[in-house]
Amino acid sequence: xxxxxxxxxxxxxxxxxxxxxxxxxxxxxxxxxxxxxxxxxxxxxxxxxxxxxxxxxxxxxxxxxxxxxxxxxxxxxxxxxxxxxxxxxxxxxxxxxxxxxxxxxxxxxxxxxxxxxxxxxxxxxxxxxxxxxxxxxxxxxxxxxxxxxxxxxxxxxxxxxxxxxxxxxxxxxxxxxxxxxxxxxxxxxxxxxxxxxxxxxxxxxxxxxxxxxxxxxxxxxxxxxxxxxxxxxxxxxxxxxxxxxxxxxxxxxxxxxxxxxxxxxxxxxxxxxxxxxxxxxxxxxxxxxxxxxxxxxxxxxxxxxxxxxxxxxxxxxxxxxxxxxxxxxxxxxxxxxxxxxxxxxxxxxxxxxxxxxxxxxxxxxxxxxxxxxxxxxxxxxxxxxxxxxxxxxxxxxxxxxxxxxxxxxxxxxxxxxxxxxxxxxxxxxxxxxxxxxxxxxxxxxxxxxxxxxxxxxxxxxxxxxxxxxxxxxxxxxxxxxxxxxxxxxxxxxxxxxxx
Amino acid sequence: xxxxxxxxxxxxxxxxxxxxxxxxxxxxxxxxxxxxxxxxxxxxxxxxxxxxxxxxxxxxxxxxxxxxxxxxxxxxxxxxxxxxxxxxxxxxxxxxxxxxxxxxxxxxxxx
Ligand code: SF4
Ligand code: SF4
Numbered sequence: 001x002x003x004x005x006x007x008x009x010x011x012x013x014x015x016x017x018x019x020x021x022x023x024x025x026x027x028x029x030x031x032x033x034x035x036x037x038x039x040x041x042x043x044x045x046x047x048x049x050x051x052x053x054x055x056x057x058x059x060x061x062x063x064x065x066x067x068x069x070x071x072x073x074x075x076x077x078x079x080x081x082x083x084x085x086x087x088x089x090x091x092x093x094x095x096x097x098x099x100x101x102x103x104x105x106x107x108x109x110x111x112x113x114x115x116x117x118x119x120x121x122x123x124x125x126x127x128x129x130x131x132x133x134x135x136x137x138x139x140x141x142x143x144x145x146x147x148x149x150x151x152x153x154x155x156x157x158x159x160x161x162x163x164x165x166x167x168x169x170x171x172x173x174x175x176x177x178x179x180x181x182x183x184x185x186x187x188x189x190x191x192x193x194x195x196x197x198x199x200x201x202x203x204x205x206x207x208x209x210x211x212x213x214x215x216x217x218x219x220x221x222x223x224x225x226x227x228x229x230x231x232x233x234x235x236x237x238x239x240x241x242x243x244x245x246x247x248x249x250x251x252x253x254x255x256x257x258x259x260x261x262x263x264x265x266x267x268x269x270x271x272x273x274x275x276x277x278x279x280x281x282x283x284x285x286x287x288x289x290x291x292x293x294x295x296x297x298x299x300x301x302x303x304x305x306x307x308x309x310x311x312x313x314x315x316x317x318x319x320x321x322x323x324x325x326x327x328x329x330x331x332x333x334x335x336x337x338x339x340x341x342x343x344x345x346x347x348x349x350x351x352x353x354x355x356x357x358x359x360x361x362x363x364x365x366x367x368x369x370x371x372x373x374x375x376x377x378x379x380x381x382x383x384x385x386x387x388x389x390x391x392x393x394x395x396x397x398x399x400x401x402x403x404x405x406x407x408x409x410x411x412x413x414x415x416x417x418x419x420x421x422x423x424x425x426x427x428x429x430x431x432x433x434x435x436x437x438x439x440x441x442x443x444x445x446x447x448x449x450x451x452x453x454x455x456x457x458x459x460x461x462x463x464x465x466x467x468x469x470x471x472x473x474x475x476x477x478x479x480x481x482x483x484x485x486x487x488x489x490x491x492x493x494x495x496x497x498x499x
Numbered sequence: 500x501x502x503x504x505x506x507x508x509x510x511x512x513x514x515x516x517x518x519x520x521x522x523x524x525x526x527x528x529x530x531x532x533x534x535x536x537x538x539x540x541x542x543x544x545x546x547x548x549x550x551x552x553x554x555x556x557x558x559x560x561x562x563x564x565x566x567x568x569x570x571x572x573x574x575x576x577x578x579x580x581x582x583x584x585x586x587x588x589x590x591x592x593x594x595x596x597x598x599x600x601x602x603x604x605x606x607x608x609x610x
Contacts, residue, residue: 031514185607195608202558209566240609243563244594245582247610275609311609425609427515427595461609469592479583 004431006473007091013443014409014416016084018093025094029140031428033178040187041286044176051175052130056113058174062167063114069167072159073110076103082151082161087416088144091435096141099151099161105138106168135177142168143179144432146422147280148373153413165422166282173281181426182277189290194239194273200226203269206242214252220494222259224251224267227301231266233258234298235342236274237309238461246483247464250310253485256492257346260355265307271297274314275461280423287317288325295326304333307340310483312372312421312460315341319379341381343459346488347391350398357491362400366453367487369396369405370440370467371415372460386412392484396457399491404451410443418458420466430469437470444476459484505531517598517605521555524602532600536591544588544600546574551601561598561606 010017035045048054063070082099084090089097096102104126111118111127118127128134147162172178188197198206207224214222225231235258241251258265271293278286298306306329308318318339323329329338337344349355369392381387389412397403410416419436447453458464458481467481500519502509505527511519516532518524529548533540540548550570554562562570564582572580585593594606 181607188607196560196606196610197608198560199558202560202562205558206563206566209563209569213565213569238609243606243608244610245564248563248565465610478586 004435007435007438009438009442009445009474011442011446013407013446014090014414014439016090018090018438020095021093022095025088025092025097025144025432026137026140028144028429028432029136030143030424030426031180033180033183037180037183037187038173038176038178040190041173041178041183041283043173043178043183047176051135051177054175055130055135055171056109058171059110059167060114062170063110066163066167068160069163072103072164073107075157076100076107076159077157079156081154081156082159085151085154086145087148087150087419087439088146088432088436091419091438092432096137097144099155102141102145103159103161103164105134105141106164109134135172138168139172139177142172143424143429146373146417146420146424146436148417148421149377150373150414150416153377162422166279168282169280170282173283178281179423181428182281182423186277186281186286186290189273189277189293193270193293195275195277196239196243198239198242198272200269203242203272207267210248210252210255214255218494220259222252222255222494224255225265226267227269228264228266229301231264231301231303233263233265233305233307234271234294234301234303235265235267235307235309236271236294236297236314236339237267238274238311238314239272240461240465241309242272244461244465246468246481246486247310247461249486249489250483251485253483253487253489253492254309254342256489256494257342257349257355257485260492260494261349266301266303268297268301270300274308274311274318276314276317277423279313279317287321291317291322291325294322299331305336305340306332306338307342307345309342310459310461310485312374312462316374316378341391343391343395343484344381344387346485347382347395350395356493357399357488358493359399359401359491361491362487365400365455365487366402366404366451367396367400367455367457368403368444368447368451368453369393369411369457369459369484370418370463371411372458372463373415373417373421375459376413376415392457392459395484396487399487404447404453406443406447410439416440416443418460418463418466419470420462425462425466433466434470434473437466437474441470441474441476445474448476455480455482457482457484457487503528503531513605515599515605518602521602521604524552528602529600536596536600538589538596538600543575543579547571547585547588547593547597548601550574551597551603555601555603561594561603564594567593
């Protein structure tokens with residue numbers, strides 16, 4: 001099935017040791033969205049006739065609307081610090097996957113049409129006309145950026161390639177050149193309420209099945225409530241949690257925590273998705289529409305709190321923009337953070353003795369954790385600085401006999417993307433996904449070798465699916481990937497204590 | 500649109516080979532798709548494919564992995580009701596490969 005070479009894993013993670021190969025990934029493009037996918041989002045069905053003018057107009061709108069974008073485009077000094085920091089460059093060796101080169105694809109056009117020197121001196125100052133070739137290049141390489149922002153950590157000016165990628169995708173959507181995977185999914189959210197297209201009866205049936213499973217397995221009546229009016233907590237979780245392995249083990253973990261804490265909670269069939277692909281395509285309007293499903297569900301159900309399940313970019317949108325997009329949240333209980341992450345919720349309970357966990361339940365497991373890019377670099381958890389790194393580790397450590405971290409250049413705010421983020425988790429980009437996972441695979445292989453690590457926990461639906469798929473290509477088992485709350489699910493002691 | 504041809508009948512499919520209309524599916528088509536995927540259809544494979552189609556008819560979506568493993572356990576024995584066994588049957592993933600053979604649309608999302 002695979003017609004390319006799987007990268008060889010090097011002993012030292014996070015260093016460039018792939019062959020420098022111009023054009024190595026020029027052939028790769030995701031499937032184009034069709035009219036059926038574009039039109040429901042308000043985009044033209046296919047490439048419009050006067051696409052060049054429309055694209056430049058849209059670019060002009062964006063640089064006016066987002067001051068940060070103009071600053072990023074104006075301030076790069078080509079110092080090269082970011083060049084070898086992108087997992088897609090490390091894994092493919094294609095110089096256009098160096099963050100600065102990726103930015104230049106957009107910057108060169110911006111120069112040509114929006115700066116005085118570019119208008120006059122053109123290519124002398126790195127300015128380019130927006131031709132069909134340039135557009136094709138955009139389509140290819142802006143879909144080889146997972147918007148993970150690792151490069152920005154190393155840039156002395158904090159230039160964020162992710163924001164440039166989002167802008168480029170937004171411009172392309174506005175001339176009818178959308179990406180099938182993302183746009184098809186967003187259209188499903190508008191119609192059905194989640195990325196999978198899981199209708200309410202199927203969701204209800206799935207949740208009922210989980211109640212039976214947990215009852216049979218533990219003897220405890222753990223509920224998975226749906227659309228319960230007047231519940232205190234609305235849980236918003238990625239729909240992959242209902243559907244896939246090892247995601248569902250995490251969902252079972254959340255349910256057990258709520259059960260044991262004795263709180264009333266519910267999920268919503270209307271807002272049955274935490275993810276917000278509007279961010280991936282750089283569309284404020286889509287992000288707004290998707291987020292406001294959560295607001296409507298919270299109001300209709302009359303809940304007091306909102307808790308998010310394990311989803312990386314959802315947490316970024318929730319943490320950074322939910323208030324702007326879908327606030328004000330004055331109808332919720334001000335005693336609790338809006339929104340709250342499930343890991344914060346569980347961490348507090350463990351600390352307070354509100355739930356008990358027994359690490360023996362995960363006997364034989366040696367854990368490490370993959371910090372999700374969006375959680376690591378675009379959000380926080382809890383009240384302490386660095387809480388987004390500390391809290392997941394504390395929860396995992398409480399639930400397993402042994403925990404070790406991976407190489408310091410690959411965790412915390414320097415974490416690598418799993419290789420499938422930013423709307424790239426699609427089979428048509430499998431080559432990129434496999435190659436882009438290389439840096440994480442190197443770091444993981446190192447702790448397997450040196451520390452006897454048996455499992456890697458993840459806290460994002462995309463990371464979980466991506467790793468499950470790519471690990472076997474690197475000779476590792478897909479079962480190595482577990483949900484943070486899958487570990488909690490095994491370790492939590494049901495029925496032993498009530499606050 | 501590209502299409503599969505079997506005995507003068509044609510079945511339109513998308514870029515990845517998923518047929519566009521779940522209702523035109525036939526067993527001959529499933530056999531052809533399985534062959535293309537390098538899968539030798541045994542009675543266990545057919546059990547899974549038939550269950551997928553039944554479930555889809557009722558719910559307009561493929562079943563979640565847990566729902567599928569439970570159904571498999573019921574029909575083929577508890578030792579087979581797990582994700583690992585499904586991957587043995589459909590190495591590219593029961594969700595996607597089995598859906599393709601069963602004529603269901605490709606599941607989307609973060610899976
Ligand atoms: S945001 Fe991430 S994927 Fe995009 S260029 Fe920077 S490091 Fe690479
Ligand atoms: S690190 Fe920043 S300033 Fe330096 S080349 Fe990269 S984007 Fe430009």
